[in-house]
Each structure stands twice: as C-alpha cells, then as structure tokens.
Amino acid sequence: MTTTSDRGTEATAAPGDRVPFFPPDLFHEDRDTLLRLLYEIGTGADQKFILGDHTRRFEDALRARLGATDVIACSSGTSALHLILTALGIGPGDEVVVPAFGCAPLAAAVLHAGAVPVFGDIDPRTLTLDPADAEARVGTRTKALMPAHMFSVMADMPRFVTLAVTHGLRLIEDSAVAQGAVLDGVPAGLWGDAGLYSFVQVKSFGMPGEGGAVVTRDEETARTVRMLRNHGQDGVHRGLHHMIGVNSRFDEIQAAFQLHRLAGLTARLERRARIAAHYTEHLAGLPGLTTPPPGTDGRCYYVYTLLADDRDALRDHLSAAGVDTHVYYPRTLPEQAAFAPVAAAARPGPGLPHARDAARRHLSLPVHHRLTDAQVEHVTEAVRAHALRTRR
Numbered sequence: 001m002t003t004t005s006d007r008g009t010e011a012t013a014a015p016g017d018r019v020p021f022f023p024p025d026l027f028h029e030d031r032d033t034l035l036r037l038l039y040e041i042g043t044g045a046d047q048k049f050i051l052g053d054h055t056r057r058f059e060d061a062l063r064a065r066l067g068a069t070d071v072i073a074c075s076s077g078t079s080a081l082h083l084i085l086t087a088l089g090i091g092p093g094d095e096v097v098v099p100a101f102g103c104a105p106l107a108a109a110v111l112h113a114g115a116v117p118v119f120g121d122i123d124p125r126t127l128t129l130d131p132a133d134a135e136a137r138v139g140t141r142t143k144a145l146m147p148a149h150m151f152s153v154m155a156d157m158p159r160f161v162t163l164a165v166t167h168g169l170r171l172i173e174d175s176a177v178a179q180g181a182v183l184d185g186v187p188a189g190l191w192g193d194a195g196l197y198s199f200v201q202v203k204s205f206g207m208p209g210e211g212g213a214v215v216t217r218d219e220e221t222a223r224t225v226r227m228l229r230n231h232g233q234d235g236v237h238r239g240l241h242h243m244i245g246v247n248s249r250f251d252e253i254q255a256a257f258q259l260h261r262l263a264g265l266t267a268r269l270e271r272r273a274r275i276a277a278h279y280t281e282h283l284a285g286l287p288g289l290t291t292p293p294p295g296t297d298g299r300c301y302y303v304y305t306l307l308a309d310d311r312d313a314l315r316d317h318l319s320a321a322g323v324d325t326h327v328y329y330p331r332t333l334p335e336q337a338a339f340a341p342v343a344a345a346a347r348p349g350p351g352l353p354h355a356r357d358a359a360r361r362h363l364s365l366p367v368h369h370r371l372t373d374a375q376v377e378h379v380t381e382a383v384r385a386h387a388l389r390t391r392r
Contacts, residue, residue: 019379021324022202023370030261034208037256051230054255059213061262066187068215070222073250074229077176077198077212081109083248084194084214085144087224088170090115094143096172099129100332101355102148106174107339115143119334119343124354125293127305127362128155131163137349138167145192148174151305151328151364152276154183154298157191164192176212179205180269183298189215194225199258204272204302205265207254271369272301275376279304279365282380286387290361303328304367306383311361314386318365321382326364332356 027034041049055073062071074080090096092114098106100119107117121133129147145164147155157173164171171192175181178188179197189195197203199211214225224243227234232245273296283306284291290307303326308314311327318325332355334343365379 017375018322019324019366019371019375021326021364021366023368025370026201026206026368027208030257033260034253034257037253037260041253041256049252050249051235052252052255054252054259055250058250058255058259058262061259062213062215065262066190066215068187068190069217069219070215070226072214072222072225072229073255074212074214074225074248075250076210076248077196077200077203078105078109079229079246079248080176080196080198080212080214081105081172081174082112082246083225083228084172084196084221085109085113085115086228087221088144088172088193090143090170093141095139095141096144096146097129097134097137097142098146098333099148099150099355100334100352101127101329101358102150102174102333103176103329104333104336104338106146106148107333107342110146111342116141116346117333117339117342118142118346118349119332119339119352119355121350121352122150122354122358123156124357125290126153126155127151127358128153129160130354131156131159133350134160135163135167138163138169139347142167142169144170144172146172146174148176149178149181149188149300151177151303152292152299152301152367154178154181154188154300157183157186157298161191175215177203177302178300179203180265181298181300188300190217193218194221199254204269204300205258205261207258207261209251209254211250211254211258268369269301272367273299275367275369275371276301276304278376279367279380279383283383283387286384289383289387301367303364305362305364307358307361308363309361311363314383315363317386318379318382321378321385323379323382324366327362328364329359329362332359335359 059071094115110117123130127150173192173195175188175195176198181188194216228245229248232241232243288309
C-alpha cells in the first residue's frame, strides 16, 4: 500500500505484529489537550460541566459543517434514537419498520417509546434495510421507517424518502456510524425527519466516553428534542418543565475535546477510505468472499465488513496471523432473546433470509486510521492467503 498513515515511520510495525481491530492509541496525540481541557473546565470559575458554551460551540460547528437546521448534542446515539421517536410522537399503538440485521437499539428504542418494531430483511450486498421488503411490511399501524446505515454503506435513502412520502410515514435515519458520509450530495443524517450520530469511542468520530447528536432540518423537531434531552426545560427558564423529558445532556469536557478533534476528521475519514479501497481492490472476486460495494458515494467506512462462506475458519486463520477481527451481530434481532417475543407476536410477513445469511457470514476487518501501510498489507495478504488456499 502506498498511502501513509498518521503515525509516522517510528510506529510502523512488522507484518508479524498483532493488528488491533480498534486502535489502542486512538487519543495518544491528543493526550495533552485532553488533560488541559480537564483542568481548565474542572477549575473554571463558572463550574459548568454540562450543556455550556463548549457544547453550544460544538453544536454550532457540526451544524455549519452539515448545513443542518439544528444539531442537538445528547448523551449517546441510543438516546438520540429515543429522543427522535418521542419528538415525532411515536408511541403505543404504532409500528416502526427496522432492519432485522443490526444493533439492539434499533429495536430497543422503539420499544422504549411504547411502539412495536417490525423487522425487515436487508439487501444482500449493502446489508442495509431493503426498501422493497420494508414496503411489504407497511401496515395500517405503521408510523415510521427507520433504515440504518451499516458498516461502510449508507442505506438507499432516496428510495426510503419516496416510500415515506408515498405512505405518509415518518422517516428516521439511523446514521449513527455514518458521520462524514454523503449520498447524492446530501450528508448522512439529513435525509429524513431527523438523523443521529454516535460519538462512542469506536465510531469514526469517537471520543473517550459516551455521546451522540440529533441532526435535523426541521425547527420544531429540533425544539422538541432540545427540551426532551433536559427534563423538558427550554434552556432559558430553568425549573419550568414544558414536557416530560429525560436526562440526555452532553458533557462540556467532551464537547471541547471534540471541537479540538473536528478539524482532523476529514483526513481521518479519507485515510479509512483509502484503506477500504485497498481491501476491495485486492479482495474482490476471491472465491468464497463478498466485499462491500465499491465506490465513494454513500460510504462511511466505520468498519470494513466481508461476507465469507467459511467465516469462522477465516476468523481463526486471521487470528493465528495476528489480525484481530470482529463479528458484530451473530444473530438477527428477532433471534435475540430480548426481541424474540416481539417477533413471535408480529403479524405474518415475508421471511428474513438475507439477514440470517449476513449474521452467519459477516466478518469485519481493521480499517481505522491508525493502521500503518504495513499492517494494511498484512491484513490483505492474510485474507488472500486463506481464500486462495482453501479453494485450491
């Protein structure tokens, strides 16, 4: 690989060294800044530790970067989902179509709002909610569609916009993993009524803690979310509660730290994109493997995920070669004990063959920006060696 990482030549590891899935030194270069902010904010005269000036400036910076009407920082991506559902009036008696393959909050947030998740199958190539399958599951109680961007690929948002308009539904864009991604000129998060980002450490714009943000083009949705995150207060008149809200406030130290790191986000995302392109160039077409769709439009490179016919054998081979990998969703959501009763009680619908296949075959490779070129080459060659050896 001819591109360079941000670690310098002194950090270059020999191919035989272990390649971490998540970087253990993610914030190493920002350590002094983090400690300085901790001291300055911790000893500041105003003793403001949540929803202060740093949070406001962080929200303003994201708003300007996106071209959104508003950005509301909150305590996590999961909380952002719940805030959006509540702000849009989704609750008991409503159904929300969600992908059957994905993270637990897709279903849990809907249930916490009092509504019922209806599980839809995924596109076998993009691994995101299949618009045609989602439409087949729309019923009289359906209130919203909630596609989620998955791994390195955005969902087919133009088709979901059309579906939402055709059926008079709300469109919630789970863009937690997709900060920086753009599809047809529209940033991830701004396709529907509202979207969200997660800032947990492992995400593309992760931080040393929990955090998230709601993004929207709608002023009323933003106003409601802003009150809901702070016990129903409007942020002006403390102690006056206009609605029943929650504690989903954002930390001032984290806001200041994210503001510091925002300037380098584009370069970090570009590094991830180059690594992903290298993987695809050298792994596409190998027997028994399916790589993500190529290209850059609608790509987020949170993680790089293969589908492998012999997933477990490939995982063992890579582990023996010193490459850490990750299986995110070994079961579909309806197969999880937490959601099986909901799925069992659901009205009859099509099966979920593609979601089940993805759960059985997916394997994610390291793609973070801290990887050296030598490490990327080592991962690539290790995957190739297994695929070519097992198909002789």
